[in-house]
Amino acid sequence: MKHNFNSGPSVLPKVVLEQTAQALIDFNGIGLSIAEVGHRSPWFVPVMEEARAIVKELMQLDDSYEVLFLQGGATTQFMQVPMNLLDNNQSAAYCDDGVWGSKAAKEASLFGKVNVVASSKDKNYTYINKDFAIGAENKYLHLTSNNTVEGTQWFSFPETEVPLIADMSSDIFSREIPFNKFSLIYAGAQKNMGAAGVTVVVVKKDFLQNLQRTVPTIMDYRKHIDAGSLMNTPPVLAVYIALLTLRWIKKEGGLKEMERRSLQKSTLLYNTIDSLPFFKTYVAKEDRSRMNAVFFIEDEALQNKFLDECKENGMVGVKGYRTVGGIRVSMYNALALESVKAICNLMKEFAANNG
């Protein structure tokens, strides 16, 4: 048995994989594969509609919001958000809270003026800088709710009159948060919501005002809304896997239950790290991500030995991000508590044998 600690693409619920495999051979008994049906057919349209509806239900949002399933990954949203929302003479505020937030700010600067209102770059993004003010001239404030690479997470969100935008790629549907505080939320599916290849965008309709810029058709949120997320051929299979994953979240008990499990797994792991001086984490305690724990063994040879032992024990994806190094354990919704127990036991043994 493998323990899949990948940061994304990552572990998926077994039942979702089995249902997808079945649908690839014969979708709902229609004699066709889910990959072979037309996206405007009576077979696929309900898939798209149900996926959009469950997103709204899990987020407890009303009809002032729209849900889109788009292609391109969250990285495309770094461009698409300012392209749709920011005119050249307007300003937007960005939190430089990690490598992804920093990239989002860089792309936005092609479309308008970017004010970096908070940064934690001074300490290698090992904390969330929550001490900042936002001028009312900003069209929006952008933050990254969970930083996959550095292992930090926002646990309370800024109180501000400026509309909030969040990249929730790596912690969406892992906890109950007041989604209605946000004017726009986006997330790549490949962590908590399915397979790589589709991105969900949730947007408050009245936030989409007219711009001076003509937005290319395929990038225009308003046109995607008008087309019910079927402007062009959507990534049919990825949307279907997202639907199955969303159904699984709902069936398991929704965001309340996902949060309970997430808290249980991450508490176990961080307690283990804290109890073993052999392992170090530089992330501020109050900002520790429940999704991605980033930590180190200071002796690099020993750290490599630990990574090797993880591999020998069927533990996958434990190596830190290339720019950060160290160890990273990702604990998304579909990761079993047993996997966290297994790595915690290995950590204890390893510290005892090598400490």
Added chain:
Amino acid sequence: MKHNFNSGPSVLPKVVLEQTAQALIDFNGIGLSIAEVGHRSPWFVPVMEEARAIVKELMQLDDSYEVLFLQGGATTQFMQVPMNLLDNNQSAAYCDDGVWGSKAAKEASLFGKVNVVASSKDKNYTYINKDFAIGAENKYLHLTSNNTVEGTQWFSFPETEVPLIADMSSDIFSREIPFNKFSLIYAGAQKNMGAAGVTVVVVKKDFLQNLQRTVPTIMDYRKHIDAGSLMNTPPVLAVYIALLTLRWIKKEGGLKEMERRSLQKSTLLYNTIDSLPFFKTYVAKEDRSRMNAVFFIEDEALQNKFLDECKENGMVGVKGYRTVGGIRVSMYNALALESVKAICNLMKEFAANNG
């Protein structure tokens, strides 16, 4: 048994669907799903590399070309091509050869000057207008090699000094053509090359000159080339299905064999149409698409009756595109000759019973 005449997403080789279903449960015996492995892992990188290599091999292209697998569909390329290749003060020539080509020209006009050098709109795009001249001031000439909606296809390509760009979404890998005549080729995967959710872009490297415009990172072909098509998380599953489909094309005998089958299927269908005055096609004989046959029964009530009988006989996707109406039979690589025989038999019976 279903006969799948969908225009895309469309019929896929059965073996590809079976292999994908298996890989979703356990990919190559590694104990993880293909949807759960990291895109930079030693499991996925060879998938991407082999897919890129087979595209180049099937097209018989040398190393002056690069192959990219990108997200967003061909519709995204309508924007991405001019964004990467056309400065605001430059011109590009477009063939208005169908609804998709017309949309491509419209998007390009956001980035530079568009010269529509040929159009067949005067006759509802029922022929390919091949009688035109292209000024040397044009940065490129864009055409759509096969028009899915209207059922026309280019069988010889313009002789010109201006670099050629083709949207080959609906006939890629269905025939042998001199791919090295083109400076850029793009195609959505969901017809002849796999499932929806990934688009192949083949580009001659020296065609990508510096622009005045700063291209957003995620849209920049040059940056995708530098990153080996792994700039951000690719649509892992869609790339894998494309690889399996490409392997299947190669194993079945490559483009020569795909063309032989395509000719056999389309000849049978068009001969049947021509032999039955009951069915009409308005497409110029020399431009008839081997991928998508578009035809009509003039009496609309009878046409609906025919469409109903198709449905009763397990024939899927036979209804014409919403703006064109009528009947459309798509005959992509994975469609069995038996399916074409089945619909030809139904057409003969129907004409005899209702003629």
